[in-house]
Structures are given as C-alpha cells and as structure tokens.
Amino acid sequence: MVDSFSLDSRLLIREFDEDRDLKVVGKLERNCEIETKKGVSIFTSMMDDPLSRIRFYPLHVMLVAELLESRELVGVVRGCIKSMRTPSESLLKIGCILGLRVSPAHRRKGVGLKLVTSVEEWMLRNGAEYAWLATEKNNNASRNLFTNKCKYMSLSSLAIFLHPISVPSKHISKDIKIEKVNLDQAISLYRRTLRAKELYPLDMDAILKEKLNLGTWVSYYKDEGRLNLQAESHEDIITDEITSSWIIFSIWNTCEASKLQLKKSRPLRFLDTTLNHARDKIFPCLRMSVSDSCCRPFGFLFLYGLHGEGDNLGELMESIWRFTSRLGESLKDCRVVITELGFGDPLVNHVPQTSSMSCIDDIWFTKRLSNGDEKDDQVLMKRQIGNVFIDPRDF
Numbered sequence: 001m002v003d004s005f006s007l008d009s010r011l012l013i014r015e016f017d018e019d020r021d022l023k024v025v026g027k028l029e030r031n032c033e034i035e036t037k038k039g040v041s042i043f044t045s046m047m048d049d050p051l052s053r054i055r056f057y058p059l060h061v062m063l064v065a066e067l068l069e070s071r072e073l074v075g076v077v078r079g080c081i082k083s084m085r086t087p088s089e090s091l092l093k094i095g096c097i098l099g100l101r102v103s104p105a106h107r108r109k110g111v112g113l114k115l116v117t118s119v120e121e122w123m124l125r126n127g128a129e130y131a132w133l134a135t136e137k138n139n140n141a142s143r144n145l146f147t148n149k150c151k152y153m154s155l156s157s158l159a160i161f162l163h164p165i166s167v168p169s170k171h172i173s174k175d176i177k178i179e180k181v182n183l184d185q186a187i188s189l190y191r192r193t194l195r196a197k198e199l200y201p202l203d204m205d206a207i208l209k210e211k212l213n214l215g216t217w218v219s220y221y222k223d224e225g226r227l228n229l230q231a232e233s234h235e236d237i238i239t240d241e242i243t244s245s246w247i248i249f250s251i252w253n254t255c256e257a258s259k260l261q262l263k264k265s266r267p268l269r270f271l272d273t274t275l276n277h278a279r280d281k282i283f284p285c286l287r288m289s290v291s292d293s294c295c296r297p298f299g300f301l302f303l304y305g306l307h308g309e310g311d312n313l314g315e316l317m318e319s320i321w322r323f324t325s326r327l328g329e330s331l332k333d334c335r336v337v338i339t340e341l342g343f344g345d346p347l348v349n350h351v352p353q354t355s356s357m358s359c360i361d362d363i364w365f366t367k368r369l370s371n372g373d374e375k376d377d378q379v380l381m382k383r384q385i386g387n388v389f390i391d392p393r394d395f
C-alpha cells in the first residue's frame with residue numbers, strides 16, 4: 001500500500017526536458033526491457049528520439065517522475081490527444097496513454113499511479129473526454145493499475161495480424177490491379193469510406209501527409225472495370241458501375257521512426273511481462289531464431305485505412321499482403337507486415353490464413369475523463385469495438 005502523502009512530497013512529475021533528460025530516459029527505458037522465455041529481451045529503439053511515438057499528434061506530452069532529493073528519474077509516461085468522429089457525426093476528443101515505464105527499483109511505490117493521474121490531468125486540461133490505452137493481456141501490474149486503481153474498463157475485440165517478410169513473396173494475380181492514388185484522391189476516397197467506421201480520426205489528411213506514410217493504393221479486378229482517376233469530381237473515382245469489388249489501403253513505414261531490437265539478456269529469472277503495446281508482442285510471432293534476430297534492429301510496415309466494398313474481397317486482400325511484403329523486401333531492416341482490425345470489420349474474415357500469418361488479441365482500456373454528454377458512451381464504453389479506424393500513429 002502506498003503512502004501517497006510522503007510520495008507527493010518526494011516526487012516531482014514534470015515535462016520531459018530534451019536537453020536535461022534525453023540520456024537518462026534512454027537508460028531508464030532500457031532498464032524496462034521485456035524479457036522473453038528465450039533469454040533475450042525486446043527493446044524498442046526510439047532512434048534517440050523518445051518523442052518519436054507521439055510527435056505525430058498535434059497535442060502530445062511526455063512526463064517524467066523525478067525524485068526530489070536525488071534528482072533521479074524513476075518513471076516516464078507519454079500522452080497524446082486526437083479528435084475522432086462517430087457515425088452520428090459526434091466529435092470526441094480522446095487521450096491515449098503510451099509508453100508508461102517505472103524503473104524496476106522504484107516499482108510498487110505509487111510512481112506509476114502518480115504518472116497516470118498526472119497524464120490524465122493534462123488530458124482533461126486539454127479537453128479530452130476519454131482516455132485510452134492498450135496493454136498486454138498477461139501484464140498483471142499494468143492491468144491492476146488501470147482497472148483496480150484508475151477504474152478503466154477493458155474493450156476487447158481488436159485483432160493484430162502479422163506476417164514476417166522472410167521469404168520472397170508470391171506473385172500477385174494477373175487479374176488484379178493495384179493502383180496508387182495521389183494525395184488528393186486518397187483524401188477524398190477516405191472522406192467517403194471512413195464513414196463506414198464506428199470511430200475515425202478527424203485529421204486523416206494530416207496522417208496521409210506524414211513522411212512515414214508511403215502512400216495509398218486501390219486494389220480491384222481488372223475485368224470488373226477500372227478506376228476513373230481522371231474524374232472531375234473525386235467522388236466519382238469509384239462508382240458501383242465502374243468496379244464492383246475493390247479495397248483501399250495505405251502503408252505506414254515504422255522503420256523510419258522506431259525499431260525493435262532483440263538483445264541477449266540475463267538468464268530468465270522470472271517472467272516479467274512488462275509490455276508496452278502491440279509492438280512488444282511482435283517477436284513471438286516472427287518465428288525467427290534468436291541468433292538470427294539478435295543482431296540488428298528491425299522495423300515493420302503497417303497496413304492501415306483498409307476498407308473494402310463488393311462480394312469478392314478475399315483475393316484482393318491476399319494481393320494487398322503480397323504487394324506490401326514486396327515493398328517491405330525493398331526497405332532496409334524491414335521484417336514484418338502488420339495490420340490491426342476490429343472484429344466487426346468486414347475485412348477481418350478475408351485476411352489470408354497462411355501458416356505464417358499470426359493473430360494476436362489486442363486489449364484496450366478506456367475511461368471517461370470528463371462529465372460531458374454521455375450519449376457517446378455507447379460507442380466507447382460498451383466494451384466491444386466493432387469496426388474502427390486503427391491509427392498508424394498508435395503503433
């Protein structure tokens with residue numbers, strides 16, 4: 001049990017200061033590496049930029065916990081805020097908690113709780129109505145902290161699909177065309193297709209303009225028609241008369257922002273599930289040998305913004321995975337293709353079921369922060385997410 005009064009007088013929660021804290025935060029995060037059963041640890045290399053996971057959000061913060069007496073940094077948390085829209089056109093401001101870490105020597109003293117309440121206060125001050133985070137199923141410390149102490153509810157029903165880029169990928173069927181669309185076309189296509197989602201970001205155009213976004217493509221059957229890319233109105237690019245089955249998708253290149261690295265670590269003394277988010281669940285699914293993968297950091301391509309229409313989507317989905325794997329083969333240190341879909345997404349049943357495809361349940365937690373209009377609770381608090389847009393910036 002934590003003595004919060006004495007902790008308050010010994011601990012300062014303040015904003016990360018790049019000049020002062022950069023090295024120390026790097027060290028702290030390395031101390032929180034995740035040990036796997038094979039005696040290696042997973043380390044997310046931020047490429048010397050601890051803000052790399054949040055800087056794509058217009059509103060973001062990184063807080064550190066500092067012991068007043070020794071000035072030692074003992075914990076860190078990141079937060080960001082995004083605006084999302086629901087099908088009823090409601091606007092929701094949602095805060096996401098990312099990268100919570102407390103140094104092992106200072107755990108179970110209330111530091112984690114203090115960091116979470118501080119980042120929630122920052123979110124509230126900046127207008128967030130809900131807070132969200134993802135954590136690993138077996139991470140008892142984190143689950144207890146968020147559900148017992150901070151009163152978050154779990155939201156199930158998201159699945160992460162991973163496919164290693166280890167072998168040359170198969171050819172794409174000659175019957176299928178995969179065509180890149182330009183930024184304006186992508187924006188207007190998403191303006192139309194995102195409306196099918198229960199929740200989607202308001203700043204899709206900003207996501208598409210980010211340097212990590214490699215582009216947007218449309219996949220369709222050649223003999224079912226063609227894209228009308230010359231259409232005067234972007235609304236007319238794809239109409240039912242032009243092509244009956246098609247999928248739009250975009251690709252985010254995480255290799256440029258952060259990389260996963262596996263390191264040989266101490267022999268495993270206990271299974272400490274200190275996972276941060278989905279990226280930390282990736283290694284077990286890669287089926288790479290430890291000696292293979294310990295050497296150098298690697299990144300992945302994230303398939304996002306997937307939306308399909310028509311009856312014949314299976315082969316199109318396969319072609320998209322092959323296309324993305326091929327793209328990954330040409331990128332330095334890229335080893336995996338990943339996507340995440342809600343179970344209610346019509347495309348979830350069309351993800352290729354090959355022996356090298358892995359699927360992980362992703363558990364999200366949420367809580368209402370403000371006392372505002374509760375009608376939107378139906379979307380966020382009903383404990384199930386059906387068909388939502390998965391933000392590539394969250395990965």
Ligand SMILES: CC(C)(COP(=O)(O)OP(=O)(O)OC[C@H]1O[C@@H](n2cnc3c(N)ncnc32)[C@H](O)[C@@H]1OP(=O)(O)O)[C@@H](O)C(=O)NCCC(=O)NCCS
Pocket residue numbers: 001002032099100101102103106107108109110111112113114133134135139140141142144145146148149273274275276277
């Ligand atoms: C999760 C983590 C941040 C908790 O930090 P902490 O400073 O130890 O947490 P606190 O001392 O504030 O604990 C608050 C509550 O969380 C729960 N909790 C914390 N550690 C726990 C553990 N090892 N086992 C079970 N419950 C635990 C308890 O309910 C605790 O309250 P109590 O001590 O009154 O029982 C820390 O263990 C950590 O850095 N883990 C590695 C990274 C990680 O998993 N981050 C979370 C990703 S979302």
